[in-house]
Amino acid sequence: xxxxxxxxxxxxxxxxxxxxxxxxxxxxxxxxxxxxxxxxxxxxxxxxxxxxxxxxxxxxxxxxxxxxxxxxxxxxxxxxxxxxxxxxxxxxxxxxxxxxxxxxxxxxxxxxxxxxxxxxxxxxxxxxxxxxxxxxxxxxxxxxxxxxxxxxxxxxxxxxxxxxxxxxxxxxxxxxxxxxxxxxxxxxxxxxxxxxxxxxxxxxxxxxxxxxxxxxxxxxxxxxxxxxxxxxxxxxxxxxxxxxxxxxxxxxxxxxxxxxxxxxxxxxxxxxxxxxxxxxxxxxxxxxxxxxxxxxxxxxxxxxx
Amino acid sequence: xxxxxxxxxxxxxxxxxxxxxxxxxxxxxxxxxxxxxxxxxxxxxxxxxxxxxxxxxxxxxxxxxxxxxxxxxxxxxxxxxxxxxxxxxxxxxxxxxxxxxxxxxxxxxxxxxxxxxxxxxxxxxxxxxxxxxxxxxxxxxxxxxxxxxxxxxxxxxxxxxxxxxxxxxxxxxxxxxxxxxxxxxxxxxxxxxxxxxxxxxxxxxxxxxxxxxxxxxxxxxxxxxxxxxxxxxxxxxxxxxxxxxxxxxxxxxxxxxxxxxxxxxxxxxxxxxxxxxxxxxxxxxxxxxxxxxxxxxxxxxxxxxxxxxxxxxxxxxxxxxxxxxxxxxxxxxxxxxxxxxxxxxxxxxxxxxxxxxxxxxx
Amino acid sequence: xxxxxxxxxxxxxxxxxxxxxxxxxxxxxxxxxxxxxxxxxxxxxxxxxxxxxxxxxxxxxxxxxxxxxxxxxxxxxxxxxxxxxxxxxxxxxxxxxxxxxxxxxxxxxxxxxxxxxxxxxxxxxxxxxxxxxxxxxxxxxxxxxxxxxxxxxxxxxxxxxxxxxxxxxxxxxxxxxxxxxxxxxxxxxxxxxxxxxxxxxxxxxxxxxxxxxxxxxxxxxxxxxxxxxxxxxxxxxxxxxxxxxxxxxxxxxxxxxxxxxxxxxxxxxxxxxxxxxxxxxxxxxxxxxxxxxxxxxxxxxxxxxxx
Numbered sequence: 001x002x003x004x005x006x007x008x009x010x011x012x013x014x015x016x017x018x019x020x021x022x023x024x025x026x027x028x029x030x031x032x033x034x035x036x037x038x039x040x041x042x043x044x045x046x047x048x049x050x051x052x053x054x055x056x057x058x059x060x061x062x063x064x065x066x067x068x069x070x071x072x073x074x075x076x077x078x079x080x081x082x083x084x085x086x087x088x089x090x091x092x093x094x095x096x097x098x099x100x101x102x103x104x105x106x107x108x109x110x111x112x113x114x115x116x117x118x119x120x121x122x123x124x125x126x127x128x129x130x131x132x133x134x135x136x137x138x139x140x141x142x143x144x145x146x147x148x149x150x151x152x153x154x155x156x157x158x159x160x161x162x163x164x165x166x167x168x169x170x171x172x173x174x175x176x177x178x179x180x181x182x183x184x185x186x187x188x189x190x191x192x193x194x195x196x197x198x199x200x201x202x203x204x205x206x207x208x209x210x211x212x213x214x215x216x217x218x219x220x221x222x223x224x225x226x227x228x229x230x231x232x233x234x235x236x237x238x239x240x241x242x243x244x245x246x247x248x249x250x251x252x253x254x255x256x257x258x259x260x261x262x263x264x265x266x267x268x269x270x271x272x273x274x275x276x277x278x279x280x281x282x283x284x285x286x287x288x289x290x291x292x293x294x295x296x297x298x299x300x301x302x303x304x305x
Numbered sequence: 306x307x308x309x310x311x312x313x314x315x316x317x318x319x320x321x322x323x324x325x326x327x328x329x330x331x332x333x334x335x336x337x338x339x340x341x342x343x344x345x346x347x348x349x350x351x352x353x354x355x356x357x358x359x360x361x362x363x364x365x366x367x368x369x370x371x372x373x374x375x376x377x378x379x380x381x382x383x384x385x386x387x388x389x390x391x392x393x394x395x396x397x398x399x400x401x402x403x404x405x406x407x408x409x410x411x412x413x414x415x416x417x418x419x420x421x422x423x424x425x426x427x428x429x430x431x432x433x434x435x436x437x438x439x440x441x442x443x444x445x446x447x448x449x450x451x452x453x454x455x456x457x458x459x460x461x462x463x464x465x466x467x468x469x470x471x472x473x474x475x476x477x478x479x480x481x482x483x484x485x486x487x488x489x490x491x492x493x494x495x496x497x498x499x500x501x502x503x504x505x506x507x508x509x510x511x512x513x514x515x516x517x518x519x520x521x522x523x524x525x526x527x528x529x530x531x532x533x534x535x536x537x538x539x540x541x542x543x544x545x546x547x548x549x550x551x552x553x554x555x556x557x558x559x560x561x562x563x564x565x566x567x568x569x570x571x572x573x574x575x576x577x578x579x580x581x582x583x584x585x586x587x588x589x590x591x592x593x594x595x596x597x598x599x600x601x602x603x604x605x606x607x608x609x610x611x612x613x614x615x616x617x618x619x620x621x622x623x624x625x626x627x628x629x630x631x632x633x634x635x636x637x638x639x640x641x642x643x644x645x646x647x648x649x650x651x652x653x654x655x656x657x658x659x660x661x662x663x664x665x666x667x
Numbered sequence: 668x669x670x671x672x673x674x675x676x677x678x679x680x681x682x683x684x685x686x687x688x689x690x691x692x693x694x695x696x697x698x699x700x701x702x703x704x705x706x707x708x709x710x711x712x713x714x715x716x717x718x719x720x721x722x723x724x725x726x727x728x729x730x731x732x733x734x735x736x737x738x739x740x741x742x743x744x745x746x747x748x749x750x751x752x753x754x755x756x757x758x759x760x761x762x763x764x765x766x767x768x769x770x771x772x773x774x775x776x777x778x779x780x781x782x783x784x785x786x787x788x789x790x791x792x793x794x795x796x797x798x799x800x801x802x803x804x805x806x807x808x809x810x811x812x813x814x815x816x817x818x819x820x821x822x823x824x825x826x827x828x829x830x831x832x833x834x835x836x837x838x839x840x841x842x843x844x845x846x847x848x849x850x851x852x853x854x855x856x857x858x859x860x861x862x863x864x865x866x867x868x869x870x871x872x873x874x875x876x877x878x879x880x881x882x883x884x885x886x887x888x889x890x891x892x893x894x895x896x897x898x899x900x901x902x903x904x905x906x907x908x909x910x911x912x913x914x915x916x917x918x919x920x921x922x923x924x925x926x927x928x929x930x931x932x933x934x935x936x937x938x939x940x941x942x943x944x945x946x947x948x949x950x951x952x953x954x955x956x957x958x959x960x961x962x963x964x965x966x967x968x969x970x971x972x973x974x
Contacts, residue, residue, distance in 0.1 A: 036774055040788045046803045046847065047791075053806065065817040066807065118696045126693035129686070134701045141708030143904045143960055147932040147949035151718075151727070151942065152711035175703050182700060195394035195467075198361050199455070203408030204382030207692035213407075217398040236796030238911040243937065253798045257915050260802050269806060280799040287794035288787070294794065295786075298852060299859050363689075368681070379680035 097255030120185025142179035318367035387456025571654025599650030719946035736947035768853025790851035801915025834924035860894030
């Protein structure tokens with residue numbers, strides 16, 4: 001079969017040597033794609049199971065197997081998870097946690113990015129004596145287990161009367177987001193041509209002028225990366241939420257855990273899965289929409305600068 | 306001394322990064338309207354010096370005067386300088402017009418005045434059709450014109466250029482070089498120009514400062530630099546192919562190296578001619594004479610041709626003279642080939658003699 | 668000197684400005700970083716370490732008791748189980764995420780079609796929180812309705828896979844979920860490392876007639892040493908923080924068989940009202956991070972200075 005495809009001998013006296021390019025169904029490819037597909041199944045299975053479970057009624061769950069698609073699709077569990085599920089004495093569903101999470105998320109993301117970007121800019125372009133030392137401490141601090149800092153922060157928040165409030169948690173997220181974000185921005189601003197900064201100085205722009213008029217407009221992509229990083233990170237946080245807020249201000253992850261792992265009442269697996277999906281929805285949407293930028297964000301911590 | 310004739314003065318300038326001394330007790334006077342080129346290989350401190358003059362680097366010690374003002378600690382924008390960078394450094398999100406007017410806006414120049422100056426700069430550099438475009442839509446040459454325009458609108462006395470042509474391809478570089486020369490003749494400002502390209506330096510400069518290790522090795526006109534290098538470093542740095550350097554002895558009125566003795570009748574010593582001294586003689590490839598010209602001089606030697614490089618306009622010949630390698634430049638049509646033995650003559654009146662230990666010109 | 672006739676502001680620009688006031692804006696802008704680094708990170712950690720030597724219970728008290736808290740800690744069954752669990756989880760998780768992550772990255776690097784689709788699938792769990800991850804796997808590993816139930820339903824009545832209710836293997840149940848969540852991240856780092864390798868290396872190895880597998884083992888992996896080290900450090904420091912996943916999936920159960928140190932700390936600080944124990948346990952966590960970090964920092968940065 002391959003012989004007929006070769007060029008006429010008159011044009012190439014010696015045919016090409018070596019093995020033919022492999023066909024699409026070579027053993028190598030079957031192995032390669034087979035493995036990848038198999039692994040994909042492992043990765044997709046939990047999402048699939050969650051979705052089908054959340055669309056079934058409880059009787060169907062008790063009878064059937066978790067992999068079977070729902071016979072009677074019902075959105076009842078979703079409604080219940082959102083508006084009726086109970087945590088303790090409150091039975092207004094996950095909607096409250098969602099609201100809390102949004103209220104925590106927006107100021108945390110804005111504040112942490114504003115502070116870290118200016119900070120990274122100062123570190124990249126306006127080094128002063130000791131600036132690198134503080135930055136090194138900050139980066140080392142990122143490796144310290146949160147557990148060793150949690151209680152002193154409780155005391156500090158109490159001192160400034162923010163313990164248990166949303167703003168206290170916003171502050172905590174700003175502090176703990178600072179190492180990675182500062183690193184991200186510092187590396188980005190360092191990668192911009194230094195001559196641009198010099199040109200702006202010759203043009204008479206100062207610290208803030210260069211930041212707002214020259215650097216900021218050039219750095220939209222890195223701000224988006226930082227935003228993705230922070231939105232998913234803060235949304236997914238459990239530890240700080242459970243420690244620094246009170247039940248009325250619990251973020252969604254904490255409330256979700258309380259709903260699903262509550263020991264009272266009959267377990268409603270379909271509602272639980274709907275609630276779990278609801279909580280995972282925000283980061284999932286961000287992930288699927290942002291694509292490469294998400295990857296860039298998480299890789300930012302891994303590349304040294 | 307009349308200070309007003311000097312546009313930029315650098316006094317005892319020191320710049321250290323930790324233990325590294327980038328500039329050492331550097332002094333230089335740059336005249337009003339002069340085109341001064343700072344030339345040297347990378348790491349010699351030429352860009353650092355320019356950045357110090359611009360105020361973009363804090364000096365460790367010493368003083369900088371521009372137009373008689375001590376500006377050592379003044380902000381870059383207050384020094385009366387304009388600067389053009391190697392990478393053009395145009396603000397990518399602003400239009401050409403925005404780039405040109407950014408500095409003026411920062412200085413709160415009235416709008417009408419900004420428009421006037423931008424229009425004038427655009428006219429001088431012939432970039433009017435580009436004013437509404439963003440830098441991304443411009444070619445390299447156009448970008449560099451805009452960058453020059455940004456310095457132009459500032460209406461300053463001193464222009465600083467940091468390797469402005471290095472990012473352009475060879476053809477454009479030649480064109481813009483001529484244009485820069487024309488611009489200098491038209492504007493008559495002081496221009497300080499950093500480059501590592503000796504052709505740029507020779508063609509543009511009124512004076513060249515050759516730097517090495519944070520010091521100025523020689524400051525002089527292109528002619529002086531080329532024909533009367535003050536030390537071995539400058540002699541070897543300028544000229545392509547490089548000057549032939551032969552180590553030997555001055556004995557009486559002759560330079561003697563193994564198997565070679567060159568009468569020094571026509572050579573102009575700086576001081577008195579030494580009677581006996583270890584020395585190095587430097588002879589440019591074009592001053593190694595061949596054919597009839599060789600026959601007419603007293604200093605002659607026979608060499609063996611090893612490599613012939615045809616350049617079209619000339620022929621570059623690498624030959625061996627005893628243990629020395631000798632580069633010589635011959636006519637483009639020369640038929641000499643590897644293995645030939647030819648007689649060469651040396652024009653010692655145009656040679657350079659250096660003290661073998663201090664490396665300074667004799 | 669004739670410089671005296673300077674017209675404008677020469678007095679000021681001639682003198683070296685005070686070091687403190689130079690670059691004032693940058694210093695001001697760095698204030699949050701400086702405060703965070705010094706007050707929260709250094710100060711907070713030092714405070715906790717110092718108070719681990721006190722007998723603080725409900726409230727922090729400066730009653731020095733030496734190593735009492737540590738003695739109690741290491742005599743506590745719950746702490747020993749926590750440490751053991753973390754060791755098992757840590758070693759398995761490190762080895763498996765690295766091996767699987769690299770393998771997946773290498774497969775994706777073989778110029779395949781649909782690469783970005785596969786990458787998207789492998790990475791999406793990383794976007795989810797540990798709480799969501801833990802709850803999803805808690806459901807899948809549910810003995811009655813989950814995987815075990817399904818396989819039994821197919822007719823294999825004796826099939827047993829119930830890690831979440833078996834104290835001996837419960838930590839592996841957590842591990843499955845952890846791997847699902849985190850392997851994609853390692854894959855992304857590895858893929859970035861692989862992409863950073865010069866294409867010419869592959870050409871050279873083809874010219875030299877070295878096989879693909881051999882090229883990976885002998886050429887590519889040694890070249891990617893820094894990537895492996897970075898990944899290792901990031902994963903290791905993540906493992907020590909393991910908390911949410913356990914809380915959601917098993918809440919330490921059955922009994923205390925899936926407890927981990929981070930959970931021990933939080934429980935003692937905020938539920939058992941035994942702050943001293945919490946401080947001592949968290950100081951042990953810090954110590955383990957230092958043990959991981961210091962050799963790495965020495966290799967990474969100490970070597971550079973000498974080179």
